């Protein structure tokens with residue numbers, strides 16, 4: 750447990766910046782208001798290799814999100830074109846008096 754200069758227990762937050770991916774920091778709980786602005790970290794200190802791995806993981810995760818969004822967009826297009834084809838078929842049926 751870490752106590753900041755205002756006497757509060759610090760808040761632990763995980764960083765998602767490119768510089769410190771996945772690293773945890775202690776913040777003053779009153780940060781941004783009238784807090785002492787305490788910032789300690791990262792905790793625990795990590796080795797350079799782990800740092801590289803975490804950075805790579807962050808990059809891959811964001812890439813996968815992009816791919817997922819593209820796949821979803823493509824799926825929607827496919828679904829709507831299928832509906833158009835069904836409409837065409839029913840039009841033909843109507844023409845033939847079905």
Ligand SMILES: [Zn+2]
Nearest residue numbers: 753755777785
């Ligand atoms: Zn504080």
